[in-house]
Amino acid sequence: MTTVRLRGRRSLRAAVIAGITAVLALCAACSSDNGASGDGGLTPFAFQTSWIPIVEFGGSYVAHHEGFYKKNGLDVSILPGGPEVDNMAAVVSGQADIGLGSADQVAKANANGAGLVIVAAGFQKNPLCILSSPAKPIRTPSDLEGKKIGIPSGDTANHTAFAEANHLDTGKITTVPVGFDVAPLVSGEVDGLYAFYSEQPVAYEEATGKAGVTMLAADHGLDVYSEVYVVKKDTLADADKKASVVGFLKGEILGWQDYVADPTKAVELTVNVYAKDGGLTIAQQTKQAKLQMDLLVTDETKAHGLFWMSTDGIKKNLATLAALNIPADESLFDTSLLTDIYQGKNTIS
Template sequence: MPFEFDPSRRRLLKTGASGAALAALTSLPGIGIAHAQAVKPLSFQLSWIKSIQYGGYFAGIENGSFKKYGVEPTFVSGGPNMDPVANVASGQSQIGDRPIGSIIVAKEKGIPVKVIGNVFQKSPYSVLSLAKTPIKTPKDLKGKTVAVSTSGKPLLLNLIIDAGLKPDDVNIVPSAPDPAALVSGQIDGYCGYVTNQGVMLKTRGVDIYAMNAQEFGLPETTGTIYGREDFLVANKDLVVAFLKGAVEAWRWSLANPEPTTKLMVEKYGAPGLNYQAQLTEIVESKPYIEAGAGSAKGMLALDMPLYQDIIDVYRKVGMVKTAMTAKELCDPSYIEAALAGLKS
């Protein structure tokens, strides 16, 4: 998920503000800077550039949630010009996060990765349009020009076909990270995240309508945590410890969006993050993170039937040709052990 980049509003780290944020971070009962103890390093490959979509992880560094369980993670920045899954598959990082589609495609190609947790239980992936000319249902796509990424194009085509339309009923064009073309009138719809590109538009004063793809039969997860299978098996205790820290950190982060945003804008995030956009993004992300298994089972939990539904959709659009199952794609034992350990 790309972030809002605004050099003119870059905020520098100020002693008073950062002190207040740190005080807030360490005030949560049961979470604070951990006592000195032996910790094990772990490299986590981010899918995108460091921004508020990873706020929970960086709050966990700041407040000691990870050290509490003996883990010292390093979060490696991603971006548009790299393949995060390849970095994990090659061992440059041990685990990482991606939208589920990229992981399914990698698994389909024989790359030995396994899903072990998930941040966004419901995907904020949507077809964004201007409120004055909204695209409210897939049928409304007829005759429209819609921008979509290469990886998202098969899913958009599935929406089109399921609506009883033909692919050539919609003018599909490549998307850019910034949805500005929607405002200029070059396109009628933009496939992206309402919590990200949608927030970009809202903070620019643009009224939008978001047609959530999952609500029209395209289930997806994002912020999906995965690792190489051999590493996961050989290091289960370390991985479970990381997930314990991540669960605590994300719980705190969602309950405390302002100090989390300060940390990302002033300390951990990429230069030029827009404070208001980042704050809006984490607030609007909360219901997507806490949806489904996130509330029924616990933060970062895996919903196996949901993953089977996702695989079935990818098979339907031709992106999966093997007999892949949710059990082959996911191993819920790691997050289940982490959540059970937090309850005990």
């Protein structure tokens, strides 16, 4: 599902993958050095994130800094995303061995022949939410009726699907095109707006001194996994490359386990090391890190481990994709790697 980003920065998750066909045409000519042995016998491995360096990737920073990837035989390069980076194309072209995206983004790419598969899901709940002020809170879908709602570019389909899923009368909801910040809500131009759960609420509180009210679309029938880990299907057909992906996921899980136990280290690494020139603050990133817990940790991850993809969760994803008119089936997901990694447990060490 399309989601928006803080400070007016447009997420590539909002776009159908531009130029994916052209990238595929070039793939035969593309080659990667990632199969070569690195220093100390480590295998180079490129990880493409979905956005610029922020604590959204804090568990990965912990894994990198603490040597969890190296523990699993990999020399991992973390490639930042951003408004000019097509993270799915990076995976398709071989520039990255694994990348982050959202399930709808992957399904759209596959509709253009990308041949990608999701092997793990970082955000169990999609971060798309409706943010409102405490003076005029929107706590349930029916509260949207009679309100003026800001819809950033790219979220129109999400709004339509959300209204249909909750049997809302769209004629009773006034929609207003907005940008990608909280200014219209702060000024009272709108009563609510579609937002990214762990970012815009922080900006709203900074601007007003009050916590906003958030309603996750995922809690009301509209959800797809986000921050999913994506590889080419061909990668899993190669024993050595598949082993590297498994090693990466093990290191990644260790980093995120530490994050969930205490995000302090992840916040410090984000602000002081991995995004040291990003103008971020400890206070701001700590708030975001705590909000992300609601997306990362669910009853399913408590039972089976972080990044888990259950049969029920996949069914819900496919139902939402169908509501968004995005073609997909069960082959979009491969749960075998996580099953082998966890071996029936809910943590690894």
